[in-house]
Amino acid sequence: MTIWQPSLAARRGPKFRQIADAIGESVASGQLARGARLPPQRDLAHALGVSLNTVTRAYADATARGFVAGEVGRGTYVRAPGPLPSPTPPASLARPASGPIDFSLNLPACGPAAERLSETLLALSGTEGLAGFLDHQSAGAAPRHAAAGAAWLARLGLEAGAEDIVLTTGAQQGLLVALMATTRPGDVVLTEALTYAPFKAMAHHLGLKLLPLADEAGELTPAVLEAALGRVSAKLLYCLPTLQTPTATTMDAERRAALAGIARKHDLVVIEDDVFGFLPPERPPPLACFAPERTIYVTSVSKSLAPGLRVGYLLAPPARGHALRSAVSLSSWMPPPLMAEIAGRWIEDGTAEALNGFQRQEAAARQALARALIPEQLMQADSHGFHLWLRLPAGWTADLFRLEAQERGVKLVGGGAFAVDPAVSPNAVRLCLSHESSRERVRRGLEIVASLLGSDGPKGAMVL
Numbered sequence: 001m002t003i004w005q006p007s008l009a010a011r012r013g014p015k016f017r018q019i020a021d022a023i024g025e026s027v028a029s030g031q032l033a034r035g036a037r038l039p040p041q042r043d044l045a046h047a048l049g050v051s052l053n054t055v056t057r058a059y060a061d062a063t064a065r066g067f068v069a070g071e072v073g074r075g076t077y078v079r080a081p082g083p084l085p086s087p088t089p090p091a092s093l094a095r096p097a098s099g100p101i102d103f104s105l106n107l108p109a110c111g112p113a114a115e116r117l118s119e120t121l122l123a124l125s126g127t128e129g130l131a132g133f134l135d136h137q138s139a140g141a142a143p144r145h146a147a148a149g150a151a152w153l154a155r156l157g158l159e160a161g162a163e164d165i166v167l168t169t170g171a172q173q174g175l176l177v178a179l180m181a182t183t184r185p186g187d188v189v190l191t192e193a194l195t196y197a198p199f200k201a202m203a204h205h206l207g208l209k210l211l212p213l214a215d216e217a218g219e220l221t222p223a224v225l226e227a228a229l230g231r232v233s234a235k236l237l238y239c240l241p242t243l244q245t246p247t248a249t250t251m252d253a254e255r256r257a258a259l260a261g262i263a264r265k266h267d268l269v270v271i272e273d274d275v276f277g278f279l280p281p282e283r284p285p286p287l288a289c290f291a292p293e294r295t296i297y298v299t300s301v302s303k304s305l306a307p308g309l310r311v312g313y314l315l316a317p318p319a320r321g322h323a324l325r326s327a328v329s330l331s332s333w334m335p336p337p338l339m340a341e342i343a344g345r346w347i348e349d350g351t352a353e354a355l356n357g358f359q360r361q362e363a364a365a366r367q368a369l370a371r372a373l374i375p376e377q378l379m380q381a382d383s384h385g386f387h388l389w390l391r392l393p394a395g396w397t398a399d400l401f402r403l404e405a406q407e408r409g410v411k412l413v414g415g416g417a418f419a420v421d422p423a424v425s426p427n428a429v430r431l432c433l434s435h436e437s438s439r440e441r442v443r444r445g446l447e448i449v450a451s452l453l454g455s456d457g458p459k460g461a462m463v464l
């Protein structure tokens with residue numbers, strides 16, 4: 001019996017891909033009819049003079065591309081035409097074009113990343129050594145992935161060798177392992193008075209005491225830090241010097257240098273959260289440049305490339321490397337190697353630069369919309385940032401404003417969510433502009449917020 005057998009003579013690339021391409025072409029031309037069974041893998045391998053493994057990969061590739069479908073024990077058949085079902089994104093990552101406008105999530109805009117992912121996955125599927133990405137990598141990050149991290153940090157103004165980079169499963173794990181590696185229950189950790197809410201939860205779970213620091217303007221200043229260290233014995237300072245969450249402020253170089261000097265004087269470890277550091281085209285050097293011997297610098301690709309990649313890079317004094325790597329192992333063994341590979345390739349081939357450019361452009365355009373619609377005196381924002389801090393006029397509380405906005409179809413976060421001291425309730429809300437699916441929806445949401453600000457105050461507020 002003659003079997004279907006493609007000619008591979010004029011084809012290039014890996015053998016398995018040549019066979020899968022030939023299957024696709026034969027299906028398209030009708031030479032392989034719908035429902036036809038492909039030859040048993042062993043027979044085709046023999047006929048083509050290739051290994052069984054190559055044919056197995058070719059059939060898997062043809063299956064993934066939708067030409068054929070396999071049934072265990074029955075063989076591989078030409079599929080009925082029609083698109084493959086598309087993957088369903090998790091609800092929080094879906095960016096609906098209708099329904100409530102969501103300003104509550106500080107996530108990047110949906111850009112060309114998905115298209116790039118498709119190209120990268122295709123390229124990856126044709127490479128050798130894929131099995132390595134499925135294997136355990138407890139010995140530490142692949143040197144190429146760490147080198148990509150170092151290249152990434154160089155773009156952010158930090159000199160580092162690949163051997164100094166600790167890969168994490170996002171900045172979230174970066175913060176957690178930094179705390180695990182440097183503190184014990186009962187330690188005092190200094191923070192900005194309003195800060196990244198999950199950091200508060202992490203500290204709580206680890207039994208740490210958070211001490212919020214702020215001057216009258218609500219800022220972390222050298223004077224406030226010095227005064228606090230005169231009163232308490234603290235181990236660590238956590239701060240966001242660039243595009244702070246939630247206040248959107250960026251510390252100048254002078255303040256960074258002064259804080260670093262005080263940290264040195266009091267032997268304080270600093271955790272610098274720089275997840276938004278890629279956004280401003282120019283900004284002062286990271287705090288880590290002023291106190292490299294004591295700073296654990298934390299960043300990730302979540303805001304600049306895609307939050308679902310779950311890849312973060314951490315830079316710390318060499319003496320802390322072991323403890324940090326142990327904490328990564330303890331909490332997740334390793335970030336998924338396939339994801340580290342995708343992020344690494346994007347950094348190496350310029351995709352990351354292009355995706356960063358898209359985020360910068362989108363952030364600037366959306367901030368411009370806010371400047372046009374929201375009264376300037378109420379808004380604390382950076383023209384390069386994803387979020388803005390909205391101080392509310394008299395008559396509003398953050399909770400009432402949030403509820404009223406929600407009633408009108410806009411989700412945002414009340415200032416209390418960021419307060420380290422639960423007794424403090426700032427009369428302000430945070431609006432994140434980048435997560436929404438389009439500038440048009442951002443404009444509509446901002447118009448609703450502006451109309452609320454211009455109203456006489458909360459409608460449902462009844463004070464006895």
Ligand SMILES: Cc1ncc(COP(=O)(O)O)c(C=O)c1O
Binds near residue numbers: 170172273299307
């Ligand atoms: C200020 C800040 N730090 C850290 C993180 C954690 O980022 P990742 O997604 O990389 O874990 C976030 C994410 O929302 C953030 O906003």
